[in-house]
Amino acid sequence: MESAAVSSHDSTIQEIGFERTLYPYVMGTSVLGMKYKDGVLLAADLGGSYGSTLRYKSVERIKPIGKHSLLGASGEISDFQEILRYLDELILYDNMWDDGNSLGPKEVHNYLNRLMYNRRNKFNPLWNSLVLGGVKNGQKYLGMVGMIGTHFEDNHVATGFGNHLARPILRDEWNEDMSFEEAVKLLEKCLRVLLYRDRSSINKFQIAKITEEGVTIFPPYSLKTFWGFSAFKNPTKGAEGSW
Amino acid sequence: MSSIGTGYDLSVTTFSPDGRVFQIEYAAKAVDNSGTVIGIKCKDGIVMGVEKLISSKMMLAGSNRRIHSVHRHSGMAVAGLAADGRQIITRAKSEATSYERVYGEPIPVKELAERVAGYVHLCTLYWWLRPFGCGVLLGGYDRDGPQLYMIEPSGVSYRYFGAAIGKGRQAAKTDIEKLKLSELTCREGVIEVAKIIYAVHDEAKDKAFELEMSWVCDESNRQHQKVPDDLLEEAKAAAKAALEEMDAD
Numbered sequence: 001m002e003s004a005a006v007s008s009h010d011s012t013i014q015e016i017g018f019e020r021t022l023y024p025y026v027m028g029t030s031v032l033g034m035k036y037k038d039g040v041l042l043a044a045d046l047g048g049s050y051g052s053t054l055r056y057k058s059v060e061r062i063k064p065i066g067k068h069s070l071l072g073a074s075g076e077i078s079d080f081q082e083i084l085r086y087l088d089e090l091i092l093y094d095n096m097w098d099d100g101n102s103l104g105p106k107e108v109h110n111y112l113n114r115l116m117y118n119r120r121n122k123f124n125p126l127w128n129s130l131v132l133g134g135v136k137n138g139q140k141y142l143g144m145v146g147m148i149g150t151h152f153e154d155n156h157v158a159t160g161f162g163n164h165l166a167r168p169i170l171r172d173e174w175n176e177d178m179s180f181e182e183a184v185k186l187l188e189k190c191l192r193v194l195l196y197r198d199r200s201s202i203n204k205f206q207i208a209k210i211t212e213e214g215v216t217i218f219p220p221y222s223l224k225t226f227w228g229f230s231a232f233k234n235p236t237k238g239a240e241g242s243w
Numbered sequence: 244m245s246s247i248g249t250g251y252d253l254s255v256t257t258f259s260p261d262g263r264v265f266q267i268e269y270a271a272k273a274v275d276n277s278g279t280v281i282g283i284k285c286k287d288g289i290v291m292g293v294e295k296l297i298s299s300k301m302m303l304a305g306s307n308r309r310i311h312s313v314h315r316h317s318g319m320a321v322a323g324l325a326a327d328g329r330q331i332i333t334r335a336k337s338e339a340t341s342y343e344r345v346y347g348e349p350i351p352v353k354e355l356a357e358r359v360a361g362y363v364h365l366c367t368l369y370w371w372l373r374p375f376g377c378g379v380l381l382g383g384y385d386r387d388g389p390q391l392y393m394i395e396p397s398g399v400s401y402r403y404f405g406a407a408i409g410k411g412r413q414a415a416k417t418d419i420e421k422l423k424l425s426e427l428t429c430r431e432g433v434i435e436v437a438k439i440i441y442a443v444h445d446e447a448k449d450k451a452f453e454l455e456m457s458w459v460c461d462e463s464n465r466q467h468q469k470v471p472d473d474l475l476e477e478a479k480a481a482a483k484a485a486l487e488e489m490d491a492d
Contacts, residue, residue, distance in 0.1 A: 089340055096312045096336065098469065 030162030039211035040133035069134035105134025117149030288460020289382030317383025364398025411443030
């Protein structure tokens with residue numbers, strides 16, 4: 001598909017003969033998000049896969065945006081870094097107004113939606129699924145934007161494999177008034193399932209919470225897993241071989 | 244001291260026989276007629292203060308901002324034609340963000356001052372542009388510590404320990420020179436700047452004024468921001484008290 005469009009926003013000129021996004025290279029896997037009593041929780045692992053190699057193991061995929069929001073991303077890590085740059089400038093200009101107002105999660109979500117949709121229309125998408133959570137003036141907000149510009153708001157969201165493995169658990173067990181501890185337990189349950197079943201996840205997670213008071217991104221930690229199944233104990237039983 | 248350059252002052256592209264460009268000097272007069280703007284470099288940061296003359300009782304307090312943040316670490320205080328000042332500030336913001344986009348770090352204050360000065364100077368080179376009718380104090384805090392620059396309508400930019408522009412600049416400069424800037428912290432500096440502005444304010448000629456102050460220092464985490472309200476009130480109170488003491492003699 002040929003395209004001859006000039007983007008004034010990100011100063012890349014797309015012309016016939018220039019490259020556009022074809023494939024992602026370094027990818028992050030699922031991000032989970034859910035509202036709880038005091039705010040919003042986001043969780044993601046710290047892995048960056050290069051194809052089937054788990055190449056980077058300390059990639060922070062959840063970052064605070066301004067005073068009121070948290071952004072988590074799965075998909076191409078370099079595109080996520082580029083999005084963070086755009087948002088950094090957005091928040092800087094917002095702060096420079098110094099008028100007592102600040103961009104809330106709803107506004108940032110809309111901005112990201114515009115960004116992703118416009119890139120998609122130029123056949124040069126930012127290859128990410130973004131989760132945007134935040135609290136402003138007591139209102140909790142949790143939304144998602146995909147790489148083709150699909151966006152929605154919900155009480156719990158997940159990207160990538162999380163959509164298939166985590167959301168059913170969240171649908172069954174999420175309720176409006178979960179305390180922080182309950183919410184973390186539920187998230188860990190989902191994260192454990194993802195760890196067992198998603199080959200591009202690693203056992204090093206970060207949970208981030210945002211409340212009216214502010215953002216806290218907890219240090220990375222690991223979940224306990226159980227591999228002591230009888231079927232695993234003697235893997236070559238019934239099929240002796242050289243390995 | 245006014246000299247009329249009859250005939251040589253019609254365009255900014257004309258020199259007078261004695262080597263002056265009168266249009267630029269006239270532009271500087273616009274700055275001299277505005278409310279006083281002061282900036283000082285304390286040992287841990289920069290403090291800037293503006294005497295905002297209130298032209299109408301109908302104006303909302305806190306509106307008509309004269310000090311703007313230009314990036315996280317620096318801000319500008321404007322004296323002179325407000326609309327011209329707005330243009331310079333927009334340009335400075337744009338230079339600062341473009342530098343960060345390319346080099347990945349906040350623009351050094353020296354670089355920003357040079358870029359803004361270059362832009363102001365640009366508008367003195369062509370007959371179809373007029374010079375900016377405003378002077379700007381740029382205060383910022385980068386790797387080399389806190390720095391204060393002043394950019395005049397001629398496009399000249401110097402670095403200062405203490406600077407003043409506007410109506411009361413002569414008196415303000417004298418007062419600033421009395422301060423021991425290298426020993427002042429920004430907290431103390433805020434009080435001193437407030438005192439000076441209250442002192443140079445001419446009660447007879449101009450009626451009311453609003454004091455606007457900003458700082459960028461270690462205490463503000465090297466971010467440029469308005470001086471916190473409680474400190475501002477403290478400074479205003481101290482300034483008023485100092486004035487009364489002076490009047491009492």
